[in-house]
Amino acid sequence: MSNDFDYTVVTRALIKAIKDGTGYQLIEANSPGEQPEYPFCTFTITSPSIQIERYYEGALFEMVVSLTWHGTSSVGVLNLAKKSESYLRSDAGRKTLADNGIALVDITGISSRDNFISIDYERTIGFDVRLLAKDTFTDDSVDTIESFKVNYYGG
Template sequence: MKIATIKEMIAQIKAGTGIQIIKGNMTNEPPPLPYGVYNITSPYIKGRGRGALVDYANDGVSYQKRIEQYKFTISFSFYAGDIETTMENAFKVHQWFLFMGQEFIRNKNLAVVEVGNIQDRTTFLVEHYEYKHGFDVHFRATDEQIRELSETIEIINLGGI
């Protein structure tokens, strides 16, 4: 999981749309309305297979690399004092993922698999409504792991001719 990349992406969204987005499920006091919230709802969705293994040598040392593709999901919700602003802010960020943010996402070795539909997530709290709209974004990422191989056999003589 590339948490630093996700934080950079949130900063890019704010720079591109002007909408403040904070991390969800925190005990901190929320900022003044309007604002957005993001949650990493599925940090690892396994891809097919077990990944690809590649053996290679560098400066006389043998290594093995495992390369795997996986998916993850981030959920966005936008809060405001009225329902029109929540819809507008959700739409701006939705469009960022579909068009304006494509180059940034590509440069971070991520791929947007799907940008979900914008949904009304308004809730009724005791005596008033908490207006919010949101959507989910599904990403594909690549993970690489490298380990040094302790000992390898390069030539085996089985006898014979």
């Protein structure tokens, strides 16, 4: 079986959507490297494949991606979370996703995700995005029918 789906398509589309909608950076959560200056947004693919329907050449599936805004102001990250949520629901945001073969299914409610760091708080607000995608794999183990003959016994 060959698998043609690439999750970088999803992450690139979300990175573009967040940048276009807010002007700020989206990075992978808990990744190595230096943290950007506040505010910024992180993503985590929490449910990578929830199968919906399977075909001979592919399958529709959903995935859940968690988006979390990080900053020093709770109101600031709340505003950015709302702005990015609104952009993803907008025609422009949906087009960015659709141009990459992804459809927005749902967005959960925005909620606080604050972290206590040493002697201070990092203010975090986030939401989850449910997306629909198509895996265009082919099942090489299935034999194909090359030809067939129909016998007609008419009367």
